[in-house]
Amino acid sequence: MTPSERLAALEMELPSVAAPVGSYVPATRTGHLVLTSGQLPMGGGQLVCKGKVGKDVTVEEAMAATGIAALNGLAAAAGAAGGLDRITRVIRLCVYVNSAPGFTDQPKVANGASDLLVGIFGDAGRHARAAVGVAELPLDAAVELELMVEVTDG
Numbered sequence: 001m002t003p004s005e006r007l008a009a010l011e012m013e014l015p016s017v018a019a020p021v022g023s024y025v026p027a028t029r030t031g032h033l034v035l036t037s038g039q040l041p042m043g044g045g046q047l048v049c050k051g052k053v054g055k056d057v058t059v060e061e062a063m064a065a066t067g068i069a070a071l072n073g074l075a076a077a078a079g080a081a082g083g084l085d086r087i088t089r090v091i092r093l094c095v096y097v098n099s100a101p102g103f104t105d106q107p108k109v110a111n112g113a114s115d116l117l118v119g120i121f122g123d124a125g126r127h128a129r130a131a132v133g134v135a136e137l138p139l140d141a142a143v144e145l146e147l148m149v150e151v152t153d154g
Contacts, residue, residue, distance in 0.1 A: 090117045
């Protein structure tokens with residue numbers, strides 16, 4: 001199955017790529033790599049999960065939010081690659097978690113995105129990863145993530 005077929009089997013679709021709100025692009029390609037800018041859990045033009053994980057947001061809610069942010073990242077990467085099926089491998093995922101003091105389950109939160117990427121790309125979705133707790137994120141988002149993917153020309 002192609003990544004597009006797996007995505008459809010999961011009853012999901014890529015969202016439209018959000019317009020940048022600053023002096024940057026959603027994703028950039030160099031050679032066979034695409035790197036995304038930070039992606040928030042935006043849905044329908046709205047931030048769908050905000051606050052401190054471990055205080056305002058549960059681990060489960062944050063995991064779902066990383067899945068939404070991962071779809072946004074894939075949309076940006078697909079735009080730079082020429083389509084989702086041109087993405088051949090997920091190389092790296094970095095998840096930033098807006099963490100309450102003492103919260104240390106950032107890896108669990110990141111699993112929401114990691115599991116989705118494996119679901120879409122199979123073994124090619126297994127990736128290197130960092131899960132980082134931070135004091136604040138833009139718009140008080142609960143999570144933000146960046147992707148690095150490998151792409152093909154045809």
